[in-house]
Amino acid sequence: MTRTIELPLWLLVLILAFAAVTFASHFLFPSVRWFFRKRLQKAVAKLNERLERPIEPFKLARRYDMVQRLSYDPEVAKAIAEHAAEEGIPEQVAFEKAQGYAREIVPRFSATAYFGFGIRIAKLLSRAFYRVRLGAFDEARLKEISADATVVFVMNHRSNMDYVLVTWLAAERSHLSYAVGEWARVWPLRTLIRSMGAYFIRRRSRNALYRKVLSRYVRMATDGGVTQAMFPEGGLSLNGEVGAPKMGLLSYIMDDFDPAKNRDVVFIPVAMNYDRVLEDRVLVAADIKGSRKFGLRLKYVLRHVGQHVWQRITGRFHRFGYASVSFGTPMSLSSYLKEHDENVLEGLAHELMGRIRDVVPVLPVPVVAAVMLEKDSHTREEITDRFQTLVADMEARGAHIHLPRNDLDYAVEVGIRLLMLRGLIRETGGAYQINPPDRAVLAFYANSIAHLSEAITPVHISDLSPADVADAGVL
Numbered sequence: 001m002t003r004t005i006e007l008p009l010w011l012l013v014l015i016l017a018f019a020a021v022t023f024a025s026h027f028l029f030p031s032v033r034w035f036f037r038k039r040l041q042k043a044v045a046k047l048n049e050r051l052e053r054p055i056e057p058f059k060l061a062r063r064y065d066m067v068q069r070l071s072y073d074p075e076v077a078k079a080i081a082e083h084a085a086e087e088g089i090p091e092q093v094a095f096e097k098a099q100g101y102a103r104e105i106v107p108r109f110s111a112t113a114y115f116g117f118g119i120r121i122a123k124l125l126s127r128a129f130y131r132v133r134l135g136a137f138d139e140a141r142l143k144e145i146s147a148d149a150t151v152v153f154v155m156n157h158r159s160n161m162d163y164v165l166v167t168w169l170a171a172e173r174s175h176l177s178y179a180v181g182e183w184a185r186v187w188p189l190r191t192l193i194r195s196m197g198a199y200f201i202r203r204r205s206r207n208a209l210y211r212k213v214l215s216r217y218v219r220m221a222t223d224g225g226v227t228q229a230m231f232p233e234g235g236l237s238l239n240g241e242v243g244a245p246k247m248g249l250l251s252y253i254m255d256d257f258d259p260a261k262n263r264d265v266v267f268i269p270v271a272m273n274y275d276r277v278l279e280d281r282v283l284v285a286a287d288i289k290g291s292r293k294f295g296l297r298l299k300y301v302l303r304h305v306g307q308h309v310w311q312r313i314t315g316r317f318h319r320f321g322y323a324s325v326s327f328g329t330p331m332s333l334s335s336y337l338k339e340h341d342e343n344v345l346e347g348l349a350h351e352l353m354g355r356i357r358d359v360v361p362v363l364p365v366p367v368v369a370a371v372m373l374e375k376d377s378h379t380r381e382e383i384t385d386r387f388q389t390l391v392a393d394m395e396a397r398g399a400h401i402h403l404p405r406n407d408l409d410y411a412v413e414v415g416i417r418l419l420m421l422r423g424l425i426r427e428t429g430g431a432y433q434i435n436p437p438d439r440a441v442l443a444f445y446a447n448s449i450a451h452l453s454e455a456i457t458p459v460h461i462s463d464l465s466p467a468d469v470a471d472a473g474v475l
Contacts, residue, residue: 063106063107063108066102066106067099067102067103067106069220070102070105070106070213070216070217070220071095071098071099071102073216073220075212075216076098076212076213076216079098079208079209079212079213080094080095080098080209081094082208082209083097083098083208083209094209097209098209098213101209101210101213101214102213102217104200105199105200105201105213105214105217106199106217107177107196107197107198107199109175109177109196109197110196111175113196114175114196114197115171115175118167118196119167119168119171121164122164122165122167122168122171123168123171125161125164126161126164126165126168126323128319129161129278129319129320129323130161130274130275130319130320130321130322130323131319131321131322131323131404132165132168132169132322132323132324132325133322133323133324133325133361133402134169134324134325134326135271135324135325135326135327135359135361135400135402136326136327136328136359136361136400137326137327138327138329141329141330142268142327142330145266145330146264146266148225148263148264149263149264149265149266149332150222150223150224150225150226150227150228150263150264150265150266151174151227151228151265151266151268152222152227152228152229152230152253152265152266152267152268153166153170153176153227153228153229153230153267153268153270154230154231154232154267154268154269154270154352154356155229155230155231155232155269155270155271155272155356156231156233156237156242156270156271156272156356156357156360157231157233157235157236157237158236158237158272158273158274158277158448159236159272159274159277159278159279160236160278160279161274161277161278161323162231162272163178163180165272165323165325166229166270166272166325167196169325170229174227175197175227176197176227176228176229177197177198177199177221177226177227177228177229178196178197178198178199178228178229178230179198179199179200179201179228179230179231179249180198180199180200180201181200181201181202181203181235199217199221201214201249203234203235203248214252215251215252215255218249218252218253219252219253219255219256222253222262222265223262223263225263229270230249230250232245232246232249232250232349232352232353232356233245233246233353234246234248235292236279236283237283237448238283238284238286238287238292238461239283239284239287239443239444239447239460239461240443240444240445240446240447240448240461241447241448241450241451241458242271242353242356242357242360242448242451243353244353245349245350245352245353247345247346247349250345250348250349250352251345253265253333254333254344254345254348257333257337259333259334259337259338264332264333264334265332265333265334266330266331266332266333267330267331267333267352268327268328268330269327269328269329269330269331269352269355269356269358269359270325270326270327270328270356270359271325271326271328271356271357271358271359271360271361272323272324272325272326272360272361273323273324273360273361273362273363273366273448273449274320274321274322274323274324274363274365275320275321275322275323275363275364275365275366275414275415275418276320276321276365276418276422277444277445278320280441280444280445281441283444284440284441284444284461287461288440288461318421320418321363321364321365321414321418322363322364322402322404322414324361324363324400324402325361326359326360326361326400327359328355328356328358328359329355331351331352331355333348336348336351357451357452358398359400360399360400360448360449360451360452361400361401361402362391362394362399362400362401362402362449362452363402364402364403364404364411364412364414364415364418365414365415365418365419365445366445366446366448366449367387367390367391367411367415367449368383368387368412368415368416368419369415369419369442369443369445369446370390370445370446370449370450370456371383371386371387371390372419372425372432372434372442373434373439373442373443373446373459374386376433376434377431377432377433378431378432378433379430379431379432380412380416380430380432383412383416383432384408384409384412387408387411387412387415388408389455390453390455390456391403391408393453393454393455394449394452394453397452397453399449399452399453416432419442423435423438424438424441424442425438425442440461443459443461444461446458446459447459447461
């Protein structure tokens, strides 16, 4: 027992490393996890005191536990058996595939990341690029929503800045859980987005097993009272219009919903509009091609990022105009079901999209763009007169107009200046004309408000001639 044993140095280091890992995993890590979990619980309790809709326990559950709960859900188990029979594979293999889907979908929410880091970044980015304004907002109506109801924000999808803008504006009310597409699954963005409570979805997947796992997660989150945010259009608008709804996520929320058993779901319509959408040329090019594959060229991205940084350094940067968010009239799912018996899902989807369209904010650039598309050349006086006519017509129809400084002449000035800075319109001999290759980009902005006035005719960008379309690769 007391004999000396010689060991190579590398083996001694290896033994000590294993001993350290064993000690940490059995004695140290549990204590550390317990310590930080206690601190996290206290922080969340303090945070919930100021939130209108507190963070639900569902969001704070351990991710491992949620993956297991989802994997062993009875309906998922049934789908696993069906998938195994259809594919001719063992059920264990099908189960492992379902569990992989669960790991892919379930977020790893961090209240610290969301409220300590995410909100600050969202506010910084929003204000760095835009003058942010809150449009229609009936605070009293929103406060009437039952504390026991699950709130789902349904929004039009104009830009990837939508996530940032709404996250910031809703920061004092609740945490928002987004459904995000495949674009966000790249490293390191994937880890950050998952920590913010977002869950990933494969928008085009037709795999029945995957769809069942996803639908059960959405149903669990809804029953758990998680405040959610979704884009019923299913993707960014390519032509500027508020598009037709996709039924996927809405159908999962309604799946097996029983007003007598489940907590009510209240949908809050949200509409966004911008004087400049960062991805406008890319979206327009995709619409012309008839494909949602965005042909974004790296050299153009680097060039524009470089220009932007240089403008910031030299003090010549001008913000991209105004960004506005409006909130529409909330709608209770329980109440809707009591009043409708047939085509409930489709009817609900179109009702929500209608409420979103009703509150799309009207900003200077979309109105000036609509005026410019009416004829080939305009004087400043003609633009101002037509601008005033269109605004009065939309206002009479209940549209939400944002006039900077509450001054119509200044709003016209803002719209013209922003379009000229980008070279979308030009001035020649005291008259303003559209730069011919950019007609499609102007149509993209005018289309965002065309549904608010019969005097504005929507432009089908895909029908424009090649002379009216800019280089698809330019941002």
